[in-house]
């Protein structure tokens with residue numbers, strides 16, 4: 001096709017063209033999704049080998065056979081006689097619950113709530129939120145992921161198609177419907193299980209944009225605490241989960257302010273690029289203005305248990321990136337986590353398949369690269385979990401003792 005032809009056909013973009021394009025693009029996405037999720041219509045969690053299971057439980061692999069034969073733990077399945085043993089995610093989580101030395105949420109302690117924030121799209125908020133949620137389930141936590149971005153990327157990662165499958169009444173939207181007296185008082189109506197054992201989701205869809213119209217309306221009524229609507233609705237669920245993760249839109253929108261206020265801790269991923277760094281600074285400025293204004297009006301005062309900055313999508317060799325990385329570390333000092341997520345195809349490929357590093361059970365090809373990225377996410381998850389245990393659940397430094405020790409059968 002010549003440039004002249006392209007100009008002539010692409011000049012007008014009528015509403016009917018728009019409608020047609022939207023329909024055909026949705027159709028393409030639908031078949032792409034079906035293809036990527038083949039042969040199962042839905043996403044499937046990976047299976048775990050004995051060695052992976054042992055690592056997650058913190059036990060010696062040689063104990064697996066004995067423990068699997070004891071009868072009080074799922075025994076897993078063999079692919080053939082004398083072949084390796086495999087465990088489903090649910091089996092694996094049952095083992096973790098019984099054997100891991102990671103302290104559980106203490107009796108009476110409530111779910112830790114965490115918002116993943118940054119102004120800029122593409123700063124890996126959704127990737128960080130989703131991997132954090134999945135990674136925490138592999139540490140024995142029960143997690144609720146709340147998608148607050150109308151674009152619904154986190155929802156997509158659970159195998160759902162936001163535009164096609166998620167209606168406004170499946171999202172947090174209804175808690176903002178006027179009159180608030182008759183709006184839902186909790187979010188039970190919106191919680192859905194996912195393909196991933198231990199991970200529930202409240203999905204998002206484009207219709208969630210309505211909340212950004214309704215919340216400003218409420219904000220004009222001085223009797224309404226518009227910033228506390230999500231916090232109030234999530235409260236009943238703080239006994240049901242160990243951790244609640246909010247994935248937010250790339251804006252300090254009314255919903256994002258609600259998420260921040262409902263959160264005990266904040267996580268901000270920042271790729272080492274000028275624009276991402278600048279957005280992070282703009283975010284803190286606007287947030288501090290917003291929270292200071294609320295405080296000065298004697299309406300609200302907010303402290304956070306922790307705030308952590310995660311360097312993400314860090315390229316291997318780039319002079320420009322290491323300069324920005326230095327700014328980030330210098331600016332955020334003690335808030336910057338001592339781990340960085342490398343920029344890697346593994347993450348991108350995962351995203352293409354609507355997946356994450358935790359979705360991949362056997363990564364053929366670049367096993368070393370995969371291990372490096374996976375290891376970085378594991379460290380990130382562990383550090384956030386440690387912040388939860390120390391700053392929110394106040395679990396002392398007591399030495400984690402094994403709950404159970406099995407004789408070794410080498």
Ligand SMILES: Nc1ncnc2c1ncn2[C@@H]1O[C@H](COP(=O)(O)OP(=O)(O)O)[C@@H](O)[C@H]1O
Pocket residue numbers: 120121122123124125126127128153250312313314341342343344345347348351352
């Ligand atoms: N470590 C990484 N290396 C390479 N690409 C990444 C990495 N982490 C995320 N990405 C990709 O960057 C893009 C933006 O990430 P996303 O999590 O959707 O950002 P946000 O939610 O802030 O908009 C996605 O295509 C994602 O797959």
Ligand SMILES: [Mg+2]
Pocket residue numbers: 125126127149153154248
């Ligand atoms: Mg996102």
